[in-house]
Amino acid sequence: MTSTQTVLTGELRAVTRPHRFMARHASWIPVFAAVGILVAMVVGAQLYFGKFLTPRLVSSILLDNSYLLILAVGMTFVILTGGIDLSVGAVMSFTGMMGASLLRQGLPSSVVAPTMLATGALIGLGVGVLVQYFDVQPFIASLAGMFLARGLGFVVSLNSIKVTDRPILWLQGTRLQAGSGWYITPTGIIALLVVLVGAGLLAYTRFGRTVYAVGGNEQSARLMGLPVARTKLLAYVVSGTCAGLAGVIFTAYTGAAYPLNGIGTELDTIAAVVIGGTLLTGGSGFVVGSMIGVFVYGMIKTIINFLGVDQSWTRITIGALLLLFVVVQRLIVARSARRR
Amino acid sequence: MMSTMEDAQPLVQVTGATVRFRSDTALDGVDFRMFAGEVHSLMGENGAGKSTLIKALTGALALDAGEVRLGGEVVRFATPHDAHLAGISTVYQEIDLLPNLTVAENIALGREPRNRVGAIDWAATRRLAHDALAALGLEIDPASVLGTHPLAVQQLVAIARAISTDVKVLVLDEPTSSLDFDEVAELFRVIRELKARGVAILFVSHFLDQVYEICDRITVLRNGRLVGEYLTTELLRIDLVQKMLGRSAAALAERQTFDAPDDDSSVTLSARGVTVLPGIADADVDLVEGEVLGVAGLLGSGRTKLARALTGVDRLEAGIIRIDGQERRLSSPRRALSLGVVYSSENRRTEGLIGELSVLENITLALQAQRGVLRRIRSARQRELAASWVEALDIRPPDLDRPVASLSGGNQQKVLLARLLALSPRVIVLDEPTRGIDVGAKVEIQNLVGELADNGLSVVFISAELEEVLRVGTRVAILQDGRVVDVVPSEGLTTDSLLAMVARSEGDEA
Numbered sequence: 001m002t003s004t005q006t007v008l009t010g011e012l013r014a015v016t017r018p019h020r021f022m023a024r025h026a027s028w029i030p031v032f033a034a035v036g037i038l039v040a041m042v043v044g045a046q047l048y049f050g051k052f053l054t055p056r057l058v059s060s061i062l063l064d065n066s067y068l069l070i071l072a073v074g075m076t077f078v079i080l081t082g083g084i085d086l087s088v089g090a091v092m093s094f095t096g097m098m099g100a101s102l103l104r105q106g107l108p109s110s111v112v113a114p115t116m117l118a119t120g121a122l123i124g125l126g127v128g129v130l131v132q133y134f135d136v137q138p139f140i141a142s143l144a145g146m147f148l149a150r151g152l153g154f155v156v157s158l159n160s161i162k163v164t165d166r167p168i169l170w171l172q173g174t175r176l177q178a179g180s181g182w183y184i185t186p187t188g189i190i191a192l193l194v195v196l197v198g199a200g201l202l203a204y205t206r207f208g209r210t211v212y213a214v215g216g217n218e219q220s221a222r223l224m225g226l227p228v229a230r231t232k233l234l235a236y237v238v239s240g241t242c243a244g245l246a247g248v249i250f251t252a253y254t255g256a257a258y259p260l261n262g263i264g265t266e267l268d269t270i271a272a273v274v275i276g277g278t279l280l281t282g283g284s285g286f287v288v289g290s291m292i293g294v295f296v297y298g299m300i301k302t303i304i305n306f307l308g309v310d311q312s313w314t315r316i317t318i319g320a321l322l323l324l325f326v327v328v329q330r331l332i333v334a335r336s337a338r339r340r
Numbered sequence: 341m342m343s344t345m346e347d348a349q350p351l352v353q354v355t356g357a358t359v360r361f362r363s364d365t366a367l368d369g370v371d372f373r374m375f376a377g378e379v380h381s382l383m384g385e386n387g388a389g390k391s392t393l394i395k396a397l398t399g400a401l402a403l404d405a406g407e408v409r410l411g412g413e414v415v416r417f418a419t420p421h422d423a424h425l426a427g428i429s430t431v432y433q434e435i436d437l438l439p440n441l442t443v444a445e446n447i448a449l450g451r452e453p454r455n456r457v458g459a460i461d462w463a464a465t466r467r468l469a470h471d472a473l474a475a476l477g478l479e480i481d482p483a484s485v486l487g488t489h490p491l492a493v494q495q496l497v498a499i500a501r502a503i504s505t506d507v508k509v510l511v512l513d514e515p516t517s518s519l520d521f522d523e524v525a526e527l528f529r530v531i532r533e534l535k536a537r538g539v540a541i542l543f544v545s546h547f548l549d550q551v552y553e554i555c556d557r558i559t560v561l562r563n564g565r566l567v568g569e570y571l572t573t574e575l576l577r578i579d580l581v582q583k584m585l586g587r588s589a590a591a592l593a594e595r596q597t598f599d600a601p602d603d604d605s606s607v608t609l610s611a612r613g614v615t616v617l618p619g620i621a622d623a624d625v626d627l628v629e630g631e632v633l634g635v636a637g638l639l640g641s642g643r644t645k646l647a648r649a650l651t652g653v654d655r656l657e658a659g660i661i662r663i664d665g666q667e668r669r670l671s672s673p674r675r676a677l678s679l680g681v682v683y684s685s686e687n688r689r690t691e692g693l694i695g696e697l698s699v700l701e702n703i704t705l706a707l708q709a710q711r712g713v714l715r716r717i718r719s720a721r722q723r724e725l726a727a728s729w730v731e732a733l734d735i736r737p738p739d740l741d742r743p744v745a746s747l748s749g750g751n752q753q754k755v756l757l758a759r760l761l762a763l764s765p766r767v768i769v770l771d772e773p774t775r776g777i778d779v780g781a782k783v784e785i786q787n788l789v790g791e792l793a794d795n796g797l798s799v800v801f802i803s804a805e806l807e808e809v810l811r812v813g814t815r816v817a818i819l820q821d822g823r824v825v826d827v828v829p830s831e832g833l834t835t836d837s838l839l840a841m842v843a844r845s846e847g848d849e850a
């Protein structure tokens with residue numbers, strides 16, 4: 001019977017030499033694609049309008065989109081785990097309302113701003129607990145978070161609350177000039193710092209790497225002895241905290257808080273993250289990509305402005321780009337599956 | 341040495357382990373022990389409860405009754421993470437590491453070296469991974485993404501991960517199912533080293549040769565119950581098989597010979613100059629109606645590539661395929677299927693089974709898809725059909741409505757085989773169809789393939805086990821470096837003479 005199971009000898013080494021660059025960096029390709037699109041847009045606009053790309057314009061894109069950039073960083077964590085966070089727009093709006101109302105009651109911004117962040121973190125934690133321990137779909141759990149935050153915003157006030165707190169307004173109003181029209185505001189600096197911290201967390205900490213692991217295959221990650229539950233919770237907490245911070249930034253940006261702020265912002269955020277090359281199935285993507293995605297988004301808005309056509313074209317263009325990207329990503333995934 | 345072990349305290353002691361899945365008892369009061377510095381094998385048929393015991397021991401599953409002692413102390417692991425911290429390192433049967441991360445990360449994940457500020461030290465991580473791989477004799481780029489490597493390499497990486505820490509207990513659940521001889525030899529060298537250092541090693545495999553080569557002690561399970569614990573030296577193979585199957589192994593021993601097809605049988609599939617680079621170049625294959633063509637070749641000789649090229653999975657760069665004398669372009673597996681050609685992948689785990697769906701649905705899925713939604717198969721007919729395959733392949737438990745994810749690894753493989761066979765193809769290309777399947781079922785599957793061929797099916801049978809190729813194949817195609825160098829009748833060949841033919845030119849070139 002099966003007594004002598006002769007198994008063959010062979011050299012693994014010779015067989016397994018995929019192209020070195022591709023074998024190492026395939027997941028960066030969608031990011032390069034996003035950069036390509038950004039460059040193409042800039043060049044195209046430059047040719048069409050004659051004088052388009054100025055230091056002022058670039059500076060203003062960062063200024064106008066810093067809240068989106070912060071949201072996108074948080075969203076990247078969640079999407080990398082294979083989840084989604086629909087609550088961020090509403091959380092941003094609610095923390096803004098709460099903060100503005102606390103400021104109006106005379107609390108110092110040094111207390112109010114941390115409270116806003118903590119509130120965002122708490123809502124994120126709630127969504128995370130629903131997802132992790134009650135096995136609720138991320139879509140549904142964060143939808144619940146969204147309704148809750150939206151409702152709470154209306155509880156604070158039905159009307160716009162003006163913010164007069166000086167430190168908060170300073171964040172937006174200060175333009176640190178760097179000659180020949182370049183400037184940056186503290187909000188922009190904060191947003192870039194968040195990108196830096198986010199990228200660092202993902203690339204250089206065990207938590208960050210576990211985020212990728214969970215998105216790659218949650219079951220495997222668990223069997224490999226990784227702290228899956230904690231990591232998923234933390235990802236939502238990061239996203240919630242970012243939403244809280246975006247609340248601070250957005251309040252500074254508009255100089256007021258309004259309960260209808262940020263409707264649909266969660267979708268813009270997801271679009272930016274996906275355009276930036278993060279796979280919606282999780283496990284592949286980069287914060288830097290999401291930043292590029294936000295810039296693509298901002299660039300489209302600016303170009304539409306230049307064209308003087310209706311801003312609804314922004315949404316249409318984003319939609320088309322999104323479609324393109326999702327298709328391209330599917331192709332990449334299908335190809336790499338085929339190559340094996 | 342053994343006698344001193346008898347007096348020594350076991351390092352791992354499981355008593356009365358019971359695991360229930362709803363109403364089924366997968367593990368029923370099993371006692372099990374392991375000593376430091378021994379290699380212990382857990383044997384049993386597909387579904388006997390080996391993986392379940394391992395999961396219960398390592399915190400991946402909770403025990404419904406019984407206890408686990410480690411070094412004399414009662415332990416309760418809530419997660420594999422806890423077990424890991426206690427020094428138990430495990431490679432699970434169904435583990436697919438993380439294809440989206442690099443090889444280095446897959447090895448080091450969760451214990452990456454960190455620098456002073458607490459950030460991961462990537463250079464040190466890659467060094468660690470490189471060393472762990474080198475210990476297994478594997479030289480691959482640690483910075484490459486795992487998903488770009490073939491199955492065998494991924495399996496080795498999983499093993500490298502498990503042995504790259506300070507372990508007290510190393511658990512390997514079918515670690516060698518995708519490995520070839522050389523890699524197994526490397527693995528065994530490492531296992532012996534660990535054993536000498538006093539590590540207790542649990543080794544599960546359906547390859548009896550490997551078990552007898554490396555293990556000191558064998559625990560046999562059957563239907564979730566303990567049959568007994570034996571010293572390898574005192575247990576004859578024939579007795580082991582009988583203990584595993586619970587019936588005499590004599591029936592298995594007799595070699596069934598299959599009819600060679602008549603000389604005037606027509607050629608069903610004929611391939612000329614098939615080329616898909618890299619991997620397969622200028623290969624010619626003729627498949628006669630009702631024959632089993634064995635394919636033998638070294639790892640990397642293009643076995644799987646050939647299978648994929650013949651079945652429309654990979655597009656041909658050159659060459660033609662004729663089916664019944666007509667030239668056909670197999671542009672996709674779907675197209676191949678419509679011509680009656682199907683492929684059973686070596687990587688059955690990730691290709692095709694839908695865990696939450698029932699056995700019935702998984703078997704009839706492709707059949708229904710083939711016929712189109714409009715021509716629905718009556719559900720009574722579906723059940724009948726699925727039941728007949730479940731019986732023919734002896735899928736256990738024979739419950740059509742059970743989700744496939746709840747079957748043991750070997751039985752899941754049989755379900756996939758059933759799905760393909762249910763399509764009633766004319767040509768089936770089987771790539772490693774008996775991998776992970778127990779000794780009894782293996783012979784049954786081999787016999788089934790023979791019977792199907794006798795009924796007119798043409799089969800290409802690819803296996804790394806030469807004995808199996810010889811047993812099933814009426815002719816054997818010899819693959820070397822992506823070329824079919826010869827096709828010989830299997831009659832009169834021995835595994836040794838076949839091995840010589842397969843390896844010949846490689847040796848000459850080197």
Ligand SMILES: Nc1ncnc2c1ncn2[C@@H]1O[C@H](COP(=O)(O)OP(=O)(O)OP(=O)(O)O)[C@@H](O)[C@H]1O
Nearest residue numbers: 361366386387388389390391392746747748749750
């Ligand atoms: N999640 C589950 N739900 C229900 N039943 C299960 C589940 N996992 C395993 N079982 C059942 O438990 C029994 C033992 O399965 P186990 O995976 O331990 O077998 P095994 O000995 O490892 O087999 P193999 O050699 O095929 O890997 C089988 O009958 C299986 O159907």
Ligand SMILES: [Mg+2]
Nearest residue numbers: 390391433749
């Ligand atoms: Mg098993």
